[in-house]
Amino acid sequence: MTDRYLEAVRARLPEIRDFVAREPFAILPVGSTEQHGPHLPTGTDTMIAETMALETAKLSRGLVLPALPLGYAWVWRDVPGTLTLRFDTYMQVIRDVAESLDRWGIKALYVISGHGSNPQPLKHALRELIHDRYGIHMLYGMYGGLKEMTAEADSKPWADDFHAEEIETSLMLAIAPDLVRMDLAAPDYPPVPPDYGKSELSMGHIMRSGVFGDPTPATAEKGRRWIGLGAARSAALWTGFLARHGLISQEDQGEQQ
Template identity: 45%
Template sequence: MNKLNELLYMTRDEAAEALQHYPVAVLPLGATEQHGHHLPNGVDVFLAEALSRRLCEQTGATMLPAVPFGYSWVWRDIPGTVSLQQHHVEAVIKDVAHSVARYGTKLLVLVNGHDANNTSMKYAARELEDELDMQVIYLFYPNLSAIIEKYCDSGMWHGMIHACEFETSLMLAVKPECVQMDKAVREYPEKPNLYGKSTLSLGDLSQSGVYGDATLASKEKGELMLRLFVEEMTQLVEEAYRQTISRER
C-alpha cells in the first residue's frame, strides 16, 4: 500500500479526500509483550499492521496508526512487556471511534493481533452502537481454527496461539529479519486444573514463552494464511459497508 494511504503520512487535505471517497477507517490493535526467545515483543503490532495494510489495499480504506499496547497482564513481570488495563484498551478504542466519526467516517474496522484485546473490542463496539451513528466491526483472524488445522503441522495449545508455528510463520512472511529461528522451540505446558478458574496465568506455565511448536514455522505457510485471512476480511468489510450505506437510504 502506498504510504500516502496511511493516515500518519497524509496531510489534512489528503485525509479528508480519502475518507470522503471511501469513509472506512481501519484501526490495527496490537500489544507489546514477550513472544519467546525467537520473536520480538512487537509481534502483535506487526501482524495487525500487516493485515490492515493488505485489507486497505483491497478495499480502499484508510489505515489509522496502530495501537501498540494491549491487555498483557499475564506477561507483566517479563522485561519488555507493557500492559494496559482492560478497560483502558476499551476506552482507547472508543476515543478513536468518536474522533474519526466527527469528520464523516461511516465504518470503523478493528483489526486485532492480540487475543486478549478481543473482549475490549466487543464491549467497546456494543457501547459505541448506542453512542455513534457509525458502524464498528471487529476482526481477529477469521476462521482461525480451521486455517491452522489445514495449513499448520502442529496443533494449538488448548485453542490458543502464542509464539507458535502459526505466529512464527506469519512473522516470517511479514518481518523475517526479526525472527531468530535458531532459538525457536516446541513447548506444550501442562494445563493445571485451576487454569482459567483462578489468577493462574500463561506467564506461570511456560518456560520459553512459547505455546506450541515454533520450529515447524515457514514463510510459505505464513504468506498463504495471510492471504486467506485478508480475503475473508475483505468480504466482511465490504458486507459491513453495504449495510452501512443501505441504513442511510
C-alpha cells in the first residue's frame, strides 16, 4: 500500500506530481493548540490528528497534508497556551485549503479532526463555501472508533464529552510518551450545570484542573490498539466515500477493507 499514500511534507515536487496523477486524494489532519490539563501538552489534539491521518492513509490512500495546529477552541480562549481561530476565520481557512487542492488536481479531501469543536465550522465550510463551488469532494469529522474506544475504556466518561482523560492520554502515551506526565495525571469530573450546552456555558467555564474524566487508567497499549481501531474505521469511511463518488471502483474499495 506504500504507493497509495505519501506524506506531503517529506516529498518533493516530482513525487507529489506523480502521486497526484495516480491518486488525486488528500487527507488533512486538523488539531488545536489548547490546554489539556496538567499532564498532556497543548499540541495533543494536533498530534493525535496527525497520527490518525497517517495511519488512515496507510490503510487506504491519499496525500497526507501538514497538520493544521490551530482550531476552533473558543471554549478555552481565556486559558493560557490556547490559540483559537474565530468560527468564520476557520471556515475561510478550510475553504482556502480546498481551493488550493482543487487548483492542482485533488478530487477528494478528507479532513480528520483531533479536536471536538472543529467539525462544527468544517460542516459549515463544506456546505456554504465549498460544495457546488469547487470540483473537490470533501469528507470531514473526528477520527473513527470513538464510541468503541469509550466502551472499551476502564473509566467512566464525563457527561457526553471527554478531554485529557483515558482515551486522549492513552493515545498520547502511544504517540509521544516523553510528553506525558502520568505523575501529574488525576481524575476530575466537574459538575454539569443544567444549562450546559444550551447557553454560554462551555467546558472552559466549568473547568477545574482542565481534565474531564479520568486519565489514570491510560496505557500505551490501549493507545496503540485505539490508533489501529481509529485508523481502520476512518479508512473504511474514506474509501466508501471515494467509491460513492465514483472516484475508485467498488472492487478497489473492497480490497482496502
